[in-house]
Amino acid sequence: MFFQIIGTFTITDYLLIIFLTFLSYLFSFYYNYFTRPNPLPGPIPLPFELEIFIYGSNFKHIATTLYQKYGDICEIRFGGHRRIILSKTEYFENLLSTSSKSSSLFGKHEHTQGMDELGIFGRGIFFNSNYDTWKINRYLFSQAISTLGFNNEAIKRTNESFDELVEYWNLLSNSRLSSNDSNSNSSNNDWFEIDFLPWIKKFTSDIISVLTTGEKAYSMASYYNTCNSIDYIENSCRDDPTLNNSDKFIQGIISLIKGMIIFQIFNPFLRHHLPLIKDKANNVLENRDFIFKTLDDIIKKRKMELTNNPQKLKSKHDLLTYLLTTNHEDKIPINDEVIRSILLDAFLAGFDTTSNLLCYIIYYICHNPNVKQKMFDEIDSVFPSDISHVTADILAKLKYCEAIIKETSRMMPVTAVSKRVAATECEVAGYIWPAKTVFHLNYASIHMNEKHWENPNDYDPDRFYLKNDFNEFENDFDVENKKSIHNMDKYSLVIFGGGIRICPGKKFAMINMLSFMALMFRKYDIELVDMQAPLNTCTTFITMCLDLKIKIKPRKS
Ligand code: HEM
DSSP states (O other): HHHHHHHHHHHHHHHHHHHHHHHHHHHHHHHHHTSSSSSSOOOOOGGGHHHHHHSSSSSHHHHHHHHHOOOOOEEEEETTTTEEESSSGGGHHHTTTTOOTTTTTTSSSOOOHHHHHHTTSSSSTOOOOOOOHHHHHHHHHHHHHTTEEEEEHHHHHHHHHHHHHOOOHHHHHHHHHHHHHHTTOOOTTTOOOEEEEHHHHHHHHHHHHHHHHHHOOOOOHHHHHHHHHHOOOOGGGGGGHHHHTHHHHHHHHHHHHHHHHHHHSOOOHHHHHHHHHHHHHHHHHHHHHHHHHHHHHHHHHHHHHHHHHHTTTGOOOOOHHHHHHHHTTTOOOOHHHHHHHHHHHHHHHOOOOOOOHHHHHHHHHHOOOOHHHHHHHHHHHHSSSTSSSSSSSHHOOOOHHHHHHHHHHHHSSSSEEEEOOSSSEETTTTTTTTTTEEEEHHHHHHOOTTTSHHHHHHTOGGOOOOSSSOOGGSSSHHHHHHHHHSSSOOOOOOOOOOOOOOOOOHHHHHHHHHHHHHHHHHHHHEEEEETSSOOOEESSSSSSEHHHHHHOOOOOO
């Protein structure tokens, strides 16, 4: 009967049905919009999640533009979700709360089909919104990376990696000089030109890799080989099949960070059927499988070592060894999949954040020669050239370098906008919101707000310069101390997030960045190749530097 009726339809009938379906979709879409709770200023939404084609995916740009146009609290529909953009510190109170499970604002990511497809969300720490599993994973992770052994290892590995980096730069500089190529990038006066971004990414990924898995990644060696085919670095360890893929693995992590956004902002239909998007989404999935397999192989290999030679592992201070031995001794029920997700988090959250911030530091100090000189003076006074390697005691004295890290993070936060998703009805900014509302905390605009910062466009690390022995990054952000130092409200500078989901890697990140600054700027003077070029960045989950050409020259000792 049904098919008989269908059979009588003409093409006009079909077109009419399509038109009416479209009309009813539009009607319900805009009905929901105009009857939404707590209507806020913001652009009128577009049907079929078309906003991505208008606003792009740079969420820092979206949030700052909306703040400028619509004020401290406004909204946008994006990626199929209503998003509330908050650009006033008072509104952060409930969102960055330290109260735990009861908080309906514990989750950081909207649950979508894309999240499930990617198989990363809901696991590990960063992408996990399940309080019970998150708590165990975060506890294990924080325990492992806060041990003295891990911190000392972090300093030792940074020293070693820097020595290696200097070796490659010397080799490259010498080979360019000897080739005497008139078209060579190296200029006279001992200045040597490099693309800093890939080098610092390889540098930090080598450190993260060895501290996370206990395995060397040889990313710098690989990159050196792509820069110079003459003096190819032979490395016997690279015969190991696990390590042969190591640089590919690091590249894979970078692509995964970039590719995840596709699963967040494109709806399943576009991801599965629109050719260009479909290809990109498939590449992300293929890459994810490769990353999972590599990590699984490393876990298997370490487990074998643990069985065959448990004594040898006593000297290891990496995250994986800690997780496996904790599993053995404390009987905490974590399986290999959980271990893999924690390791993956260390890679995802660990190396791109520090490497990008180091790029921004270089950009800003090169534009502010007085800051650069003051930094040189501090480094020279606490880390003289007769001391070969940086130590924890030296790092604790680098107060001006610490101020540079803060001021750079204020001007160019790596996490420009963070997110919370309501699990149940909740109160934020004086309104009651339904479950699933997505809130964006617009740190980038707050960091540049005249209400909190005098001359916010001026790069001035002195605003954070502590001349006493107090090391702010040693402790969790302490409201009282922070107020006494900056005399500002506690959310006016948010570098590592806040509340129970504050970055657990912040101490390690500080060790890593301060060590690099001390080693690099004790040895090299530095300039930008093009002082007129603006800082080229793009924001997805974090704000990434897209390129940074610099010139370096050994400093006179
Ligand atoms: C400059 C360096 C870094 C910056 C600016 C940074 C910043 C942040 C921020 C803003 C958050 C989110 C907090 C929130 O949503 O409230 C976060 C979370 C996190 N970070 Fe970092 N981070 C850095 C380095 C690191 C390093 C080196 C590691 C580990 C090796 C790390 C591991 C994590 C993890 C696991 C989380 C998730 C915490 C959770 O959801 O409970 N981060 N980080």
